[in-house]
Amino acid sequence: MLELQRNVIFGQFVDTGSAVHRMDPRIKLGATFVLVAASFLVDSFLGFALLGLLAAAIQAASRVPPAYLLRGSAIFLGFLLFILAFQVLFYAGEVPEGGYLWRWGFLSVSVPGLESAATLGLRVVLLYYVTTMLMLTTSLVDLTAGLEQIFSPLQRLRVPVNELVLVFVIAVKFVPIFIEEIERLARARTARGVPFDEGGALARARRIGRLLVPIFIGGFARADVLTTAMQVRCYRGGRHRTRLRRLAASPSDWAALLAVTAWAAAAWWVPGALP
Protein backbone atom coordinates (compact mmCIF):
# COMPACT_ATOMS: atom_id res chain seq x y z
CA MET A 1 0.00 0.00 0.00
CA LEU A 2 0.98 3.60 -0.30
CA GLU A 3 3.53 4.68 2.23
CA LEU A 4 4.27 8.05 0.69
CA GLN A 5 5.87 9.42 3.83
CA ARG A 6 8.70 7.10 3.06
CA ASN A 7 9.21 8.62 -0.38
CA VAL A 8 8.64 12.30 0.31
CA ILE A 9 10.49 13.69 3.31
CA PHE A 10 10.40 17.36 2.40
CA GLY A 11 9.40 19.40 5.45
CA GLN A 12 9.93 16.63 7.99
CA PHE A 13 11.98 16.99 11.16
CA VAL A 14 14.09 14.05 12.34
CA ASP A 15 15.63 14.57 15.74
CA THR A 16 18.91 12.71 16.08
CA GLY A 17 20.25 15.14 18.68
CA SER A 18 23.39 15.77 16.62
CA ALA A 19 25.59 18.85 16.74
CA VAL A 20 23.81 20.16 13.64
CA HIS A 21 20.47 19.85 15.41
CA ARG A 22 21.73 21.70 18.45
CA MET A 23 23.13 24.59 16.45
CA ASP A 24 21.52 27.99 16.77
CA PRO A 25 18.77 28.19 14.11
CA ARG A 26 19.96 31.63 13.03
CA ILE A 27 23.37 30.22 12.26
CA LYS A 28 21.79 27.37 10.33
CA LEU A 29 19.64 29.81 8.38
CA GLY A 30 22.73 31.88 7.65
CA ALA A 31 24.62 28.84 6.42
CA THR A 32 21.62 27.82 4.33
CA PHE A 33 21.56 31.27 2.75
CA VAL A 34 25.26 31.06 1.97
CA LEU A 35 24.86 27.65 0.34
CA VAL A 36 21.80 28.71 -1.63
CA ALA A 37 23.80 31.67 -2.95
CA ALA A 38 26.69 29.35 -3.72
CA SER A 39 24.43 26.99 -5.65
CA PHE A 40 23.56 29.88 -7.98
CA LEU A 41 27.05 31.36 -8.27
CA VAL A 42 29.17 28.25 -8.67
CA ASP A 43 29.58 27.47 -12.33
CA SER A 44 32.16 24.71 -12.59
CA PHE A 45 32.09 20.99 -11.90
CA LEU A 46 35.10 21.34 -9.61
CA GLY A 47 33.16 23.90 -7.58
CA PHE A 48 30.17 21.57 -7.30
CA ALA A 49 32.51 18.76 -6.27
CA LEU A 50 33.83 20.95 -3.45
CA LEU A 51 30.28 21.79 -2.36
CA GLY A 52 29.44 18.08 -2.56
CA LEU A 53 32.23 17.34 -0.09
CA LEU A 54 30.81 19.99 2.23
CA ALA A 55 27.33 18.45 1.91
CA ALA A 56 28.77 15.04 2.76
CA ALA A 57 30.39 16.50 5.87
CA ILE A 58 27.13 18.13 6.97
CA GLN A 59 25.31 14.88 6.28
CA ALA A 60 27.72 12.92 8.46
CA ALA A 61 27.56 15.48 11.26
CA SER A 62 23.76 15.50 11.27
CA ARG A 63 23.56 11.70 11.76
CA VAL A 64 20.49 11.58 9.51
CA PRO A 65 20.80 8.22 7.71
CA PRO A 66 21.80 8.90 4.06
CA ALA A 67 19.59 6.01 2.88
CA TYR A 68 16.58 7.69 4.47
CA LEU A 69 17.36 10.94 2.73
CA LEU A 70 17.91 9.22 -0.62
CA ARG A 71 14.74 7.18 -0.53
CA GLY A 72 12.85 10.24 0.65
CA SER A 73 14.08 12.15 -2.36
CA ALA A 74 13.48 9.43 -4.94
CA ILE A 75 10.30 10.96 -6.36
CA PHE A 76 11.87 14.40 -6.53
CA LEU A 77 15.03 13.12 -8.20
CA GLY A 78 13.04 11.10 -10.72
CA PHE A 79 11.04 14.17 -11.63
CA LEU A 80 14.22 16.21 -11.94
CA LEU A 81 15.80 13.67 -14.30
CA PHE A 82 12.67 13.74 -16.43
CA ILE A 83 12.89 17.53 -16.76
CA LEU A 84 16.63 17.47 -17.43
CA ALA A 85 16.08 15.03 -20.26
CA PHE A 86 14.08 17.75 -22.01
CA GLN A 87 16.80 20.24 -21.26
CA VAL A 88 19.25 18.02 -23.12
CA LEU A 89 17.01 17.05 -26.03
CA PHE A 90 15.82 20.59 -26.80
CA TYR A 91 19.15 22.33 -26.16
CA ALA A 92 19.12 25.51 -28.25
CA GLY A 93 22.54 26.97 -27.53
CA GLU A 94 25.60 27.09 -29.73
CA VAL A 95 27.14 23.71 -30.47
CA PRO A 96 30.71 23.63 -31.82
CA GLU A 97 31.77 21.43 -34.71
CA GLY A 98 31.59 17.75 -33.75
CA GLY A 99 29.71 18.53 -30.53
CA TYR A 100 26.68 16.44 -31.48
CA LEU A 101 26.53 12.90 -30.20
CA TRP A 102 23.10 12.19 -31.67
CA ARG A 103 20.67 14.14 -33.78
CA TRP A 104 17.15 13.56 -35.04
CA GLY A 105 15.21 16.51 -36.46
CA PHE A 106 15.15 19.20 -33.80
CA LEU A 107 16.03 16.72 -31.07
CA SER A 108 19.68 16.29 -30.24
CA VAL A 109 22.16 15.17 -27.64
CA SER A 110 25.18 17.43 -27.62
CA VAL A 111 28.14 17.95 -25.32
CA PRO A 112 27.17 21.54 -24.37
CA GLY A 113 23.57 20.37 -23.88
CA LEU A 114 24.67 17.68 -21.48
CA GLU A 115 26.92 20.13 -19.68
CA SER A 116 24.23 22.75 -19.22
CA ALA A 117 21.72 20.13 -18.04
CA ALA A 118 24.24 18.71 -15.57
CA THR A 119 25.00 22.17 -14.16
CA LEU A 120 21.31 22.93 -13.81
CA GLY A 121 20.70 19.54 -12.21
CA LEU A 122 23.51 20.03 -9.70
CA ARG A 123 22.20 23.48 -8.81
CA VAL A 124 18.69 22.19 -8.16
CA VAL A 125 19.94 19.16 -6.22
CA LEU A 126 22.12 21.36 -4.03
CA LEU A 127 19.25 23.78 -3.45
CA TYR A 128 16.94 20.92 -2.56
CA TYR A 129 19.54 19.30 -0.33
CA VAL A 130 20.29 22.43 1.63
CA THR A 131 16.66 23.30 2.33
CA THR A 132 15.70 19.70 3.12
CA MET A 133 18.62 19.39 5.49
CA LEU A 134 17.64 22.62 7.22
CA MET A 135 14.16 21.25 7.84
CA LEU A 136 15.33 17.77 8.80
CA THR A 137 17.57 19.24 11.49
CA THR A 138 15.54 22.22 12.74
CA SER A 139 12.32 21.99 14.73
CA LEU A 140 9.35 24.17 13.88
CA VAL A 141 9.80 26.28 17.01
CA ASP A 142 13.47 26.89 16.31
CA LEU A 143 12.85 27.69 12.67
CA THR A 144 10.18 30.26 13.55
CA ALA A 145 12.25 31.87 16.27
CA GLY A 146 15.32 32.03 14.06
CA LEU A 147 13.52 33.55 11.08
CA GLU A 148 11.75 36.08 13.27
CA GLN A 149 14.94 37.28 14.85
CA ILE A 150 16.87 37.46 11.61
CA PHE A 151 14.18 39.57 9.97
CA SER A 152 13.24 41.59 13.05
CA PRO A 153 15.05 44.75 11.85
CA LEU A 154 12.51 44.87 9.02
CA GLN A 155 9.82 45.49 11.60
CA ARG A 156 10.98 49.08 11.86
CA LEU A 157 9.98 49.44 8.22
CA ARG A 158 6.51 48.19 9.21
CA VAL A 159 7.00 44.83 7.55
CA PRO A 160 4.81 42.31 9.42
CA VAL A 161 7.71 39.92 10.04
CA ASN A 162 5.99 37.68 12.57
CA GLU A 163 2.98 37.13 10.38
CA LEU A 164 5.05 36.47 7.28
CA VAL A 165 7.26 33.99 9.10
CA LEU A 166 4.22 32.26 10.50
CA VAL A 167 2.68 31.93 7.06
CA PHE A 168 5.94 30.58 5.65
CA VAL A 169 6.41 28.04 8.43
CA ILE A 170 2.81 26.84 8.21
CA ALA A 171 3.14 26.47 4.44
CA VAL A 172 6.25 24.33 4.85
CA LYS A 173 4.76 22.20 7.57
CA PHE A 174 1.61 21.61 5.55
CA VAL A 175 3.60 19.52 3.09
CA PRO A 176 3.93 16.44 5.36
CA ILE A 177 0.33 16.93 6.47
CA PHE A 178 -0.86 16.90 2.88
CA ILE A 179 1.15 13.78 2.24
CA GLU A 180 -0.54 12.09 5.17
CA GLU A 181 -3.86 13.28 3.82
CA ILE A 182 -3.17 11.75 0.40
CA GLU A 183 -2.36 8.47 2.13
CA ARG A 184 -5.55 8.60 4.15
CA LEU A 185 -7.74 9.31 1.13
CA ALA A 186 -6.03 6.63 -0.90
CA ARG A 187 -6.63 4.13 1.88
CA ALA A 188 -10.30 5.02 2.11
CA ARG A 189 -10.76 4.47 -1.59
CA THR A 190 -8.75 1.28 -1.56
CA ALA A 191 -10.80 -0.14 1.29
CA ARG A 192 -13.89 0.59 -0.74
CA GLY A 193 -12.80 -1.28 -3.80
CA VAL A 194 -10.84 1.21 -5.92
CA PRO A 195 -7.28 -0.03 -5.55
CA PHE A 196 -4.42 2.44 -5.36
CA ASP A 197 -1.77 -0.22 -5.07
CA GLU A 198 -2.40 -1.93 -8.38
CA GLY A 199 -2.12 -1.14 -12.06
CA GLY A 200 0.56 0.59 -14.06
CA ALA A 201 2.25 3.88 -13.26
CA LEU A 202 -0.14 5.83 -15.47
CA ALA A 203 -3.26 4.33 -13.89
CA ARG A 204 -1.87 5.09 -10.44
CA ALA A 205 -1.00 8.65 -11.36
CA ARG A 206 -4.48 9.17 -12.74
CA ARG A 207 -6.07 7.88 -9.53
CA ILE A 208 -3.92 10.16 -7.43
CA GLY A 209 -4.95 13.03 -9.68
CA ARG A 210 -8.52 12.41 -8.68
CA LEU A 211 -7.60 13.08 -5.06
CA LEU A 212 -6.55 16.66 -5.79
CA VAL A 213 -9.95 18.24 -5.27
CA PRO A 214 -10.65 16.54 -1.91
CA ILE A 215 -7.13 17.40 -0.74
CA PHE A 216 -7.63 21.02 -1.70
CA ILE A 217 -10.93 21.15 0.15
CA GLY A 218 -9.38 19.35 3.12
CA GLY A 219 -6.59 21.94 3.16
CA PHE A 220 -9.10 24.75 3.45
CA ALA A 221 -10.94 22.96 6.23
CA ARG A 222 -7.67 22.43 8.06
CA ALA A 223 -6.65 26.07 7.68
CA ASP A 224 -10.03 27.06 9.05
CA VAL A 225 -9.60 24.86 12.12
CA LEU A 226 -6.09 26.19 12.62
CA THR A 227 -7.32 29.79 12.50
CA THR A 228 -10.02 29.08 15.07
CA ALA A 229 -7.56 27.26 17.30
CA MET A 230 -5.17 30.22 17.19
CA GLN A 231 -7.93 32.73 17.82
CA VAL A 232 -9.36 30.95 20.85
CA ARG A 233 -5.86 30.86 22.25
CA CYS A 234 -5.61 34.63 21.79
CA TYR A 235 -2.88 34.62 19.16
CA ARG A 236 -2.34 38.15 17.84
CA GLY A 237 1.00 38.11 16.13
CA GLY A 238 4.38 37.83 17.76
CA ARG A 239 5.02 41.37 18.98
CA HIS A 240 3.85 40.70 22.50
CA ARG A 241 5.04 37.14 22.78
CA THR A 242 7.81 36.14 25.11
CA ARG A 243 9.99 33.07 24.77
CA LEU A 244 10.87 30.36 27.21
CA ARG A 245 14.04 29.48 25.36
CA ARG A 246 16.30 32.30 24.30
CA LEU A 247 18.46 31.71 21.28
CA ALA A 248 22.15 31.94 21.91
CA ALA A 249 24.79 31.27 19.30
CA SER A 250 27.94 29.75 20.76
CA PRO A 251 31.44 30.52 19.44
CA SER A 252 31.53 27.08 17.83
CA ASP A 253 28.32 27.93 15.94
CA TRP A 254 29.95 31.05 14.55
CA ALA A 255 33.03 29.05 13.67
CA ALA A 256 30.85 26.58 11.74
CA LEU A 257 29.17 29.40 9.83
CA LEU A 258 32.55 30.91 9.04
CA ALA A 259 33.87 27.55 7.83
CA VAL A 260 30.83 26.97 5.59
CA THR A 261 31.12 30.46 4.13
CA ALA A 262 34.86 30.11 3.51
CA TRP A 263 34.38 26.72 1.86
CA ALA A 264 31.54 27.99 -0.34
CA ALA A 265 33.61 31.02 -1.35
CA ALA A 266 36.46 28.72 -2.23
CA ALA A 267 34.16 26.55 -4.35
CA TRP A 268 33.12 29.67 -6.25
CA TRP A 269 36.50 31.31 -6.60
CA VAL A 270 39.13 28.55 -6.77
CA PRO A 271 38.10 26.86 -10.06
CA GLY A 272 38.23 30.21 -11.85
CA ALA A 273 41.61 31.06 -10.39
CA LEU A 274 43.16 27.79 -11.50
CA PRO A 275 45.22 28.03 -14.69
Next chain:
Amino acid sequence: MSGRPLIELRDLRYTYLAGTPKASEALRGVSLRVGEGERVAVVGPTRSGKSTLVAALVHLLRLGRGQVFYRGEDIAAPGYDRTALRREIGVVFQQPEAQIVEDVVGADVAFGPTAAGLPAEETRRRVQESLDAVGLPYRQFRLRYVHALSGGQRRRVALAGMLAMRPPVLVLDEPAAGLDPRGRGELLALLRRLLAERGPTLVVCSASLDGAALLCDRVVVLDAGRVVLDAPLRRALAEADRLAALDVTLPEAAALARELRPFFPDLPAGVLDGEELEKELLARLGAA
Protein backbone atom coordinates in the same frame (compact mmCIF):
# COMPACT_ATOMS: atom_id res chain seq x y z
CA MET B 1 -14.76 -23.07 14.59
CA SER B 2 -15.02 -25.70 11.94
CA GLY B 3 -12.22 -26.73 9.63
CA ARG B 4 -10.30 -24.03 7.80
CA PRO B 5 -10.40 -20.58 9.40
CA LEU B 6 -11.82 -17.73 7.35
CA ILE B 7 -9.12 -15.29 8.39
CA GLU B 8 -5.77 -16.33 9.69
CA LEU B 9 -2.88 -14.22 10.94
CA ARG B 10 0.45 -16.02 11.28
CA ASP B 11 3.01 -14.27 13.42
CA LEU B 12 2.05 -10.92 11.94
CA ARG B 13 4.66 -8.25 12.52
CA TYR B 14 4.47 -4.72 11.26
CA THR B 15 6.65 -1.67 11.63
CA TYR B 16 5.55 1.66 10.21
CA LEU B 17 8.17 3.43 8.09
CA ALA B 18 10.54 0.54 8.67
CA GLY B 19 14.18 1.39 8.08
CA THR B 20 13.72 5.12 8.66
CA PRO B 21 14.42 7.15 11.80
CA LYS B 22 10.65 7.40 12.23
CA ALA B 23 10.07 3.65 12.39
CA SER B 24 7.55 2.51 14.96
CA GLU B 25 6.75 -1.08 15.74
CA ALA B 26 3.01 -1.68 15.84
CA LEU B 27 2.57 -5.46 15.74
CA ARG B 28 5.12 -7.86 17.19
CA GLY B 29 3.97 -11.31 16.20
CA VAL B 30 0.20 -11.69 16.27
CA SER B 31 -1.28 -15.09 15.48
CA LEU B 32 -5.03 -15.34 15.25
CA ARG B 33 -7.65 -17.46 13.55
CA VAL B 34 -11.19 -16.31 12.92
CA GLY B 35 -13.76 -18.83 11.76
CA GLU B 36 -16.76 -18.18 9.52
CA GLY B 37 -19.61 -16.58 11.46
CA GLU B 38 -17.46 -15.89 14.50
CA ARG B 39 -17.75 -12.60 16.36
CA VAL B 40 -14.44 -11.47 17.73
CA ALA B 41 -13.72 -8.42 19.84
CA VAL B 42 -10.14 -7.21 19.61
CA VAL B 43 -9.54 -5.03 22.65
CA GLY B 44 -6.50 -3.29 24.04
CA PRO B 45 -5.22 0.10 25.10
CA THR B 46 -4.23 2.78 22.60
CA ARG B 47 -1.13 1.91 20.59
CA SER B 48 -1.71 -1.77 21.15
CA GLY B 49 -1.91 -2.36 17.40
CA LYS B 50 -5.65 -2.67 16.81
CA SER B 51 -5.92 -0.29 13.87
CA THR B 52 -2.80 -1.74 12.29
CA LEU B 53 -4.40 -5.17 12.53
CA VAL B 54 -7.51 -3.84 10.81
CA ALA B 55 -5.45 -2.32 8.01
CA ALA B 56 -3.54 -5.57 7.60
CA LEU B 57 -6.73 -7.59 7.10
CA VAL B 58 -7.47 -5.84 3.80
CA HIS B 59 -3.86 -5.28 2.78
CA LEU B 60 -3.63 -1.56 3.34
CA LEU B 61 -0.05 -2.01 4.58
CA ARG B 62 3.13 -3.25 2.98
CA LEU B 63 2.73 -6.82 4.15
CA GLY B 64 5.29 -9.54 3.79
CA ARG B 65 4.20 -12.93 2.47
CA GLY B 66 2.92 -15.69 4.70
CA GLN B 67 1.40 -13.42 7.32
CA VAL B 68 -2.26 -12.85 6.48
CA PHE B 69 -4.53 -15.48 4.93
CA TYR B 70 -8.11 -15.20 3.78
CA ARG B 71 -9.91 -18.45 3.04
CA GLY B 72 -6.54 -20.15 3.16
CA GLU B 73 -4.90 -17.89 0.58
CA ASP B 74 -1.98 -15.55 1.24
CA ILE B 75 -3.31 -12.07 0.55
CA ALA B 76 0.21 -10.70 0.00
CA ALA B 77 0.97 -13.23 -2.73
CA PRO B 78 1.58 -11.69 -6.15
CA GLY B 79 -1.46 -11.99 -8.34
CA TYR B 80 -3.86 -12.30 -5.44
CA ASP B 81 -7.03 -10.37 -6.20
CA ARG B 82 -7.02 -7.82 -3.40
CA THR B 83 -9.87 -5.81 -4.84
CA ALA B 84 -12.07 -8.88 -4.48
CA LEU B 85 -10.76 -9.29 -0.93
CA ARG B 86 -11.79 -5.76 -0.07
CA ARG B 87 -15.27 -6.45 -1.37
CA GLU B 88 -15.50 -9.44 0.95
CA ILE B 89 -14.11 -7.78 4.05
CA GLY B 90 -15.95 -4.55 4.77
CA VAL B 91 -13.90 -2.26 6.98
CA VAL B 92 -15.31 0.76 8.78
CA PHE B 93 -12.37 2.86 9.95
CA GLN B 94 -12.04 4.61 13.24
CA GLN B 95 -12.90 7.99 11.79
CA PRO B 96 -15.91 7.67 9.55
CA GLU B 97 -14.96 10.91 7.77
CA ALA B 98 -11.82 9.14 6.65
CA GLN B 99 -13.91 6.80 4.62
CA ILE B 100 -16.47 8.99 2.99
CA VAL B 101 -15.47 9.68 -0.57
CA GLU B 102 -18.35 11.61 -2.14
CA ASP B 103 -20.11 14.68 -0.79
CA VAL B 104 -23.67 13.48 -1.27
CA VAL B 105 -24.94 10.62 0.89
CA GLY B 106 -26.48 8.54 -1.89
CA ALA B 107 -23.45 8.90 -4.15
CA ASP B 108 -21.12 7.89 -1.37
CA VAL B 109 -23.03 4.74 -0.49
CA ALA B 110 -23.07 3.91 -4.20
CA PHE B 111 -19.28 4.31 -4.51
CA GLY B 112 -18.43 0.69 -3.69
CA PRO B 113 -21.08 -0.99 -5.81
CA THR B 114 -20.32 1.35 -8.73
CA ALA B 115 -16.62 0.58 -8.51
CA ALA B 116 -17.54 -3.10 -8.50
CA GLY B 117 -19.33 -2.54 -11.80
CA LEU B 118 -22.83 -3.40 -10.64
CA PRO B 119 -25.71 -2.32 -12.91
CA ALA B 120 -27.36 0.99 -11.95
CA GLU B 121 -30.61 -0.63 -10.91
CA GLU B 122 -28.88 -3.06 -8.56
CA THR B 123 -26.72 -0.24 -7.16
CA ARG B 124 -29.80 1.86 -6.46
CA ARG B 125 -31.47 -1.05 -4.71
CA ARG B 126 -28.43 -1.64 -2.55
CA VAL B 127 -28.11 2.03 -1.66
CA GLN B 128 -31.73 2.10 -0.57
CA GLU B 129 -31.44 -1.15 1.35
CA SER B 130 -28.22 -0.08 3.14
CA LEU B 131 -29.40 3.41 4.04
CA ASP B 132 -32.65 2.01 5.39
CA ALA B 133 -30.71 -0.62 7.32
CA VAL B 134 -28.59 1.98 9.13
CA GLY B 135 -31.64 4.04 10.00
CA LEU B 136 -31.18 6.85 7.50
CA PRO B 137 -34.33 6.62 5.37
CA TYR B 138 -33.36 6.54 1.70
CA ARG B 139 -35.90 9.12 0.50
CA GLN B 140 -34.97 11.58 3.17
CA PHE B 141 -31.19 11.22 3.13
CA ARG B 142 -29.96 10.19 -0.29
CA LEU B 143 -29.54 13.78 -1.54
CA ARG B 144 -28.23 15.27 1.68
CA TYR B 145 -24.70 16.64 1.88
CA VAL B 146 -22.37 14.58 4.03
CA HIS B 147 -20.75 17.62 5.64
CA ALA B 148 -24.15 18.77 6.91
CA LEU B 149 -24.69 15.54 8.87
CA SER B 150 -23.92 14.93 12.52
CA GLY B 151 -21.01 12.74 13.59
CA GLY B 152 -23.29 9.82 14.37
CA GLN B 153 -25.07 10.12 11.04
CA ARG B 154 -21.77 10.25 9.18
CA ARG B 155 -20.70 7.07 10.87
CA ARG B 156 -23.89 5.46 9.65
CA VAL B 157 -23.21 6.65 6.12
CA ALA B 158 -19.77 5.03 6.32
CA LEU B 159 -21.37 1.83 7.58
CA ALA B 160 -24.02 1.94 4.86
CA GLY B 161 -21.26 2.37 2.27
CA MET B 162 -19.78 -0.89 3.50
CA LEU B 163 -23.08 -2.74 3.76
CA ALA B 164 -23.87 -1.82 0.17
CA MET B 165 -21.09 -4.18 -0.90
CA ARG B 166 -22.77 -6.95 1.13
CA PRO B 167 -19.50 -8.18 2.59
CA PRO B 168 -19.56 -11.54 4.39
CA VAL B 169 -17.04 -10.12 6.89
CA LEU B 170 -17.54 -6.86 8.74
CA VAL B 171 -14.64 -5.18 10.53
CA LEU B 172 -15.40 -2.20 12.76
CA ASP B 173 -12.64 -0.10 14.27
CA GLU B 174 -13.87 1.70 17.41
CA PRO B 175 -17.43 1.90 16.10
CA ALA B 176 -18.71 3.89 19.09
CA ALA B 177 -15.79 6.26 19.70
CA GLY B 178 -16.86 9.87 19.99
CA LEU B 179 -20.59 9.14 19.94
CA ASP B 180 -22.88 10.41 22.70
CA PRO B 181 -24.71 7.80 24.84
CA ARG B 182 -27.78 8.00 22.66
CA GLY B 183 -25.84 7.64 19.44
CA ARG B 184 -24.00 4.72 20.95
CA GLY B 185 -27.25 3.04 21.96
CA GLU B 186 -28.66 3.49 18.47
CA LEU B 187 -25.54 2.13 16.85
CA LEU B 188 -25.64 -0.90 19.12
CA ALA B 189 -29.28 -1.62 18.31
CA LEU B 190 -28.46 -1.27 14.63
CA LEU B 191 -25.56 -3.70 14.83
CA ARG B 192 -27.63 -6.16 16.78
CA ARG B 193 -30.29 -6.11 14.08
CA LEU B 194 -27.70 -6.52 11.34
CA LEU B 195 -26.16 -9.50 13.06
CA ALA B 196 -29.55 -11.13 13.52
CA GLU B 197 -30.57 -10.52 9.91
CA ARG B 198 -27.35 -11.14 8.00
CA GLY B 199 -25.11 -12.97 10.41
CA PRO B 200 -21.77 -11.74 9.04
CA THR B 201 -18.44 -12.67 10.53
CA LEU B 202 -17.66 -9.74 12.79
CA VAL B 203 -14.45 -8.24 14.10
CA VAL B 204 -14.82 -5.28 16.47
CA CYS B 205 -11.79 -3.34 17.64
CA SER B 206 -12.18 -1.25 20.72
CA ALA B 207 -10.46 0.08 23.80
CA SER B 208 -13.47 -0.87 25.86
CA LEU B 209 -15.20 -4.17 26.39
CA ASP B 210 -18.49 -2.40 26.30
CA GLY B 211 -21.17 -1.74 23.74
CA ALA B 212 -20.34 -3.26 20.38
CA ALA B 213 -17.64 -5.50 21.82
CA LEU B 214 -20.32 -7.19 23.92
CA LEU B 215 -21.94 -8.39 20.70
CA CYS B 216 -18.97 -10.69 20.29
CA ASP B 217 -18.56 -14.15 21.70
CA ARG B 218 -14.79 -14.16 21.79
CA VAL B 219 -12.30 -11.64 23.13
CA VAL B 220 -8.74 -11.16 21.94
CA VAL B 221 -6.70 -8.79 24.08
CA LEU B 222 -3.79 -7.00 22.45
CA ASP B 223 -1.05 -5.24 24.34
CA ALA B 224 1.96 -3.56 22.75
CA GLY B 225 1.44 -5.47 19.52
CA ARG B 226 1.05 -8.94 21.04
CA VAL B 227 -1.93 -11.13 21.91
CA VAL B 228 -2.03 -11.46 25.67
CA LEU B 229 -5.41 -13.15 26.05
CA ASP B 230 -7.71 -15.03 23.69
CA ALA B 231 -10.80 -16.43 25.36
CA PRO B 232 -14.59 -16.67 25.15
CA LEU B 233 -16.31 -13.50 26.35
CA ARG B 234 -17.29 -14.78 29.78
CA ARG B 235 -13.87 -16.23 30.54
CA ALA B 236 -12.25 -12.98 29.42
CA LEU B 237 -14.52 -10.98 31.71
CA ALA B 238 -13.48 -13.20 34.58
CA GLU B 239 -9.98 -11.78 34.13
CA ALA B 240 -11.33 -8.39 35.12
CA ASP B 241 -8.24 -7.35 37.06
CA ARG B 242 -5.92 -8.10 34.19
CA LEU B 243 -8.14 -6.22 31.75
CA ALA B 244 -8.36 -3.24 34.08
CA ALA B 245 -4.59 -3.23 34.41
CA LEU B 246 -4.42 -2.91 30.60
CA ASP B 247 -6.77 0.08 30.69
CA VAL B 248 -9.54 -1.87 28.97
CA THR B 249 -12.90 -0.44 30.04
CA LEU B 250 -15.08 -3.21 31.44
CA PRO B 251 -18.83 -3.46 30.84
CA GLU B 252 -20.71 -1.57 33.56
CA ALA B 253 -21.99 -4.68 35.31
CA ALA B 254 -18.59 -6.36 35.32
CA ALA B 255 -16.93 -3.20 36.63
CA LEU B 256 -19.50 -3.01 39.40
CA ALA B 257 -19.01 -6.67 40.25
CA ARG B 258 -15.28 -6.03 40.50
CA GLU B 259 -15.86 -3.16 42.94
CA LEU B 260 -18.17 -5.36 45.04
CA ARG B 261 -15.63 -8.13 45.27
CA PRO B 262 -14.32 -7.03 48.71
CA PHE B 263 -17.81 -7.54 50.14
CA PHE B 264 -18.73 -10.67 48.20
CA PRO B 265 -15.50 -12.55 47.57
CA ASP B 266 -17.25 -15.32 45.64
CA LEU B 267 -19.07 -12.97 43.27
CA PRO B 268 -18.30 -14.12 39.71
CA ALA B 269 -16.54 -11.41 37.68
CA GLY B 270 -17.85 -12.61 34.35
CA VAL B 271 -21.27 -11.04 34.57
CA LEU B 272 -22.59 -9.65 31.30
CA ASP B 273 -25.35 -7.28 32.35
CA GLY B 274 -27.12 -5.67 35.28
CA GLU B 275 -29.77 -8.35 35.48
CA GLU B 276 -27.24 -11.10 35.93
CA LEU B 277 -25.40 -9.12 38.56
CA GLU B 278 -28.65 -8.46 40.39
CA LYS B 279 -29.46 -12.17 40.46
CA GLU B 280 -26.04 -13.06 41.82
CA LEU B 281 -26.26 -10.33 44.46
CA LEU B 282 -29.75 -11.32 45.53
CA ALA B 283 -28.65 -14.93 45.91
CA ARG B 284 -25.87 -13.82 48.25
CA LEU B 285 -27.95 -11.29 50.19
CA GLY B 286 -30.71 -13.86 50.67
CA ALA B 287 -28.16 -16.30 52.07
CA ALA B 288 -26.78 -13.77 54.54
